[in-house]
Amino acid sequence: MTTIDVTPARPDEKPVLANLMQLYIHDFSEHWAGMANGELQNDGRFPAYPHLDAYWSDPARIPLLLRREGVLIGFALLNDHAHGGVAVDRNMAEFFIVRKHRRGGMGTAAAHAVFSRYPGSWEAAVARRNLAALAFWRKAIASHPHVRDIEEIDISTKEWNGPVIRFRILPLA
Numbered sequence: 001m002t003t004i005d006v007t008p009a010r011p012d013e014k015p016v017l018a019n020l021m022q023l024y025i026h027d028f029s030e031h032w033a034g035m036a037n038g039e040l041q042n043d044g045r046f047p048a049y050p051h052l053d054a055y056w057s058d059p060a061r062i063p064l065l066l067r068r069e070g071v072l073i074g075f076a077l078l079n080d081h082a083h084g085g086v087a088v089d090r091n092m093a094e095f096f097i098v099r100k101h102r103r104g105g106m107g108t109a110a111a112h113a114v115f116s117r118y119p120g121s122w123e124a125a126v127a128r129r130n131l132a133a134l135a136f137w138r139k140a141i142a143s144h145p146h147v148r149d150i151e152e153i154d155i156s157t158k159e160w161n162g163p164v165i166r167f168r169i170l171p172l173a
C-alpha cells in the first residue's frame, strides 16, 4: 500500500494549513447551497477557519500534514470532541486529500497512518450531505488492520446533523 507521511504541523506551518483549508472549504461549499455559510469574502477567500490557532495552543488538538514522497497531498485535524456524548480519545475533526490525488487510495492510506499513530478510541462524524465522505470513512475505518468495535450512530441535534462512526484502534504490538 502507498506510504503516506503524517507529520504534526509546526507553528510556522500554520499558513500552510490556512491555505489548504481554503481548498477544503471550497469543496465543502458544494454541500452548503441554500445556507449562509461558504460565501467568499471580497478578497476572494473564504473566511478563516475559526479554530485554527487553537491547534497550536490546545494540547487535545493536533494539526497533521499529509505527504507522499515529500509532496503535500492533504491534512488532518484531530481533537477530542465527542459528538454523541461518549468520551473519545480522538475525533477526526477535518480530513482532506487534494483533488489530484483522490480515488487512488491516498485517503485510505493517510487515514490508516493517522489512526495507527494515535491508537485509542476514535470518532469520525460526517455531515449528512457528504455522502462521498460517508462511503469513504465506512470503508477506510473497516479496513484498518487493528480496528475493533465499529459502531455507527445517527445524530440529528442543533450541534450535529449526520452519521457518527465510533471505533477503537489497537496499539501495534
Ligand SMILES: CC(C)(COP(=O)(O)OP(=O)(O)OC[C@H]1O[C@@H](n2cnc3c(N)ncnc32)[C@H](O)[C@@H]1OP(=O)(O)O)[C@@H](O)C(=O)NCCC(=O)NCCS
Residues within 6 Å of the ligand: 024, 027, 094, 095, 096, 097, 098, 101, 102, 103, 104, 105, 106, 107, 108, 109, 125, 126, 127, 130, 131, 132, 133, 135, 136, 137, 139
Ligand atoms: C473523502 C476523501 C478524503 C477521500 O479521499 P480519496 O483519496 O479519494 O480516498 P480513497 O481513494 O482512499 O477512497 C477509498 C474508497 O472510499 C470511497 N470513496 C472515496 N471517494 C468517494 C466519492 N467521491 N464517492 C463515493 N465513494 C467514494 C470509495 O469506496 C473508494 O474506493 P474506490 O475508489 O475503490 O471506489 C476526499 O474525497 C476529500 O478530501 N474530500 C473532501 C473533504 C472531505 O469530504 N473530507 C471528509 C470530511 S468528513
